[in-house]
Amino acid sequence: MDKILVVDKVTKEYPGRVAVSNISFQVNKGSIHGFLGPNGAGKSTTMKMIAGLLPSSMGEIFLFDQKVSSQNVDIKNQLGLLPENAPLYVDMKVENYLQFVAKLHKVKNVNDQVNKVMEDLHLTEVRNRLIGNLSKGYRQRVGLAQAIVYDAPFLILDEPTNGLDPQTVVELRDFIKKLSSTKTILFSSHVLSEVEQLCDQITIIHKGKIRASGDLKEIHRKFRxxxxxxxxxxxxxxxxxxxxxxxxxxxxxxxxxxxxxxxxxxxxxxxxxxxxxxxxxxxxxxxxxxxxxxxxxxxxxxxxxxxxx
Amino acid sequence: MIWTLWKKEMESYFSTPLAYVLIGLFSLISGIIFFNLLVSYTDGIQSMPPNMAEQISFVEEVVLKFFANVNFLFLIFIPLITMKLFSEEKRLETIDLFWLSPIKEWQVVLAKGLSALGLVLAMLFITGVFPLVIWGVGVRDFSLLGTSYLAVSLNACAYIALGLFCSSISGNQIIAALLSVLGIMFLWMITWGGHLNSNYLVAEIFTYIGITSHFERVLRGILGTQDIIYFASFIFIFSFLAVKSLGRRNW
Missing domain, CATH: 3.30.70 (Alpha-Beta Plaits)
Incomplete structure (x- = not known):
């Protein structure tokens, strides 16, 4: 099976502490890969390193067979990131914000693409509202919209349903499931039932070390x-x-x-x-x-x- | 992409009260300054014998002094504009949007610098009303008006470049603004230090490094190569430092 992402013996050290230590795992093409771990386990650090926002202290990360680095422009349009705190300009209108992100990524049909994404995420009715005036659920939808508006084939979603109302959680889960037909997704969550529903592969990280990684059924079998x-x-x-x-x-x-x-x-x-x-x-x-x-x-x-x- | 980011920044200024408050305050304060200079000038002329009054230059007493005061106002206004340019983006982590896209650091710095300049020019544009008022009452001597606007615009560019750098090194807006204010004051003080120093060479070096002497030369219409080189290199160096500061994350 094609490997979209390969994390190879990666370590991230900060002065006085090690955030992740010698971690290795792989994400297969077309899968939703669950990334599990308690708070402070190193999930967000790992996701930021994969996205090229943080350098690793040791080891290498390959995305689409290319080494991840902040200077590698080729992979920038191939990766969409929804971090734990969605990067939103609260003084912008939803539509303008998505158009801005699309233009940063040199999307050709900006208006068509933005309209499609707003429709898919039920944002059309709030397109002219300031992001700062939206509820948390809508903000999270806008955050997800910015990650997919340039149609990146690989998505990193850091706890996308955290703190949302049950209806929004179900809608977002369904949408993520739908996305997986065309995209590979690395998905972190605290809600284990959610991971079981959505993911076919998982990686469990704890205290900066990988505890288990691979096919969910295989991990079930090994654990049994x-x-x-x-x-x-x-x-x-x-x-x-x-x-x-x-x-x-x-x-x-x-x-x-x-x-x-x-x-x-x-x-x-x-x-x-x-x-x-x-x-x-x-x-x-x-x-x-x-x-x-x-x-x-x-x-x-x-x-x-x-x-x- | 520079145009996209510039446009977004300009819309951001004018979609919040910030731009309107800054332009309003700047217009009010500069208006008061202009009015006071005008009153002092007319009072001065009226209190002197006619043959002496002719020697008092309107340009010298009103125009040049007004723009020197505008330069002083920049000490406060420009750091208020530049402080949030990167500090706020870092705090809200929206800066990651740039680093996830193909845009380069220098393009971000240029777009943000030009947007700040856009707002400063909008503030200066309002002051264009004052010469029109004077023209309306019969004063026609505006010989140094063009170079005066050029001088304050060049100073604004230099202060913006400094402000961009300060904002790029701090995640805190207040600290970024304070650093900018201190930096501008330092540039002024170097010139004063040059004037006070008895050693000719040291005095010359200080005077060249300080911004005030260049500002005054351009203000009076003496735009020499040394001034062009000074402003160009000043703006380039601080913009370059801002780019390098943002590029610290690169590997």
């Missing part, structure tokens, strides 16, 4: 280490010994109105549901629930950012 099964038997029935299926642990037991439910982890990697179901039924027990549980992204995130301190 065995198989986690939710098993429900009849109310009042006792769970038999299951050591025939290898070493196992009971994580949780709860008595529900109609069943005794157990959360089990087996060391075996293979799916044992069919054999396990037969085993339970052969012992005259009722089989109420039998499902394989996937760990939530939140579990992975917490595991990566807590246990590896």
């Amino acid at each position: 280490q065995g198989i986690s099964i939710k098993l429900g038997i009849g109310c009042g029935e006792v769970l038999p010994d299951l050591s025939n299926f290898g070493k196992y642990e009971i994580h949780h037991h709860s008595t529900l109105p109609l069943e005794e439910q157990y959360q089990l982890t087996f060391e075996a990697e293979k799916d044992i549901r069919s054999d396990l179901g037969k085993f339970i039924l052969d012992r005259g027990l009722k089989l109420m629930t039998l499902t394989v549980e996937s760990p939530e992204l939140e579990d992975i995130f917490l595991h990566m950012t807590e246990t590896k301190k």
